[in-house]
Amino acid sequence: MRDDLDQRILQTLQKNGKLTYEEVGRLLGRSPSTVRDRIEKMEADRTILGYSAIADQERLGIYSDSYLCADIDPGRMSSAVSALFSIENVSEILSVTGERRMMMRIRARSNRELVEIIDRRLKPLGFFNIKTIVVLDSLMHYPGL
Numbered sequence: 001m002r003d004d005l006d007q008r009i010l011q012t013l014q015k016n017g018k019l020t021y022e023e024v025g026r027l028l029g030r031s032p033s034t035v036r037d038r039i040e041k042m043e044a045d046r047t048i049l050g051y052s053a054i055a056d057q058e059r060l061g062i063y064s065d066s067y068l069c070a071d072i073d074p075g076r077m078s079s080a081v082s083a084l085f086s087i088e089n090v091s092e093i094l095s096v097t098g099e100r101r102m103m104m105r106i107r108a109r110s111n112r113e114l115v116e117i118i119d120r121r122l123k124p125l126g127f128f129n130i131k132t133i134v135v136l137d138s139l140m141h142y143p144g145l
Helices: 004-015 021-028 032-044 074-084 111-125
Strands: 064-071 090-095 102-108 128-134
Touching: 004 021, 004 032, 021 032, 064 111, 074 090, 074 102, 074 111, 102 111, 111 128
Parallel strands: none
Antiparallel strands: 064 102, 064 128, 090 102
């Protein structure tokens, strides 16, 4: 269980992971060494799993963002999930409740490429009963919050 200072450090880093120990300390009224020690402890115990950059997908040529809900036979799930890791367009894989067992986020250059990924990459893995939800606009995007 994390105390209040750890929670505040995490919230600060989730908003801006590039802040230095000094900057986090100044924002929270703590010394840089205290912040450093807390962050290192949270990294060591895997409370903090890593750091990432939020990229403008359109500047990278990605114009289609979607969530797919799909079903798969339980005996094929493990190998299918392993195969999903090698598909660069897959950015998130979730095991979910409900009518379909899996949910995944797919980013593609176009809706045409999205259809090709579904037909040529996902269906051969054993996914069926696929429901596609296309993202029209991302209103807020903060990983970890």
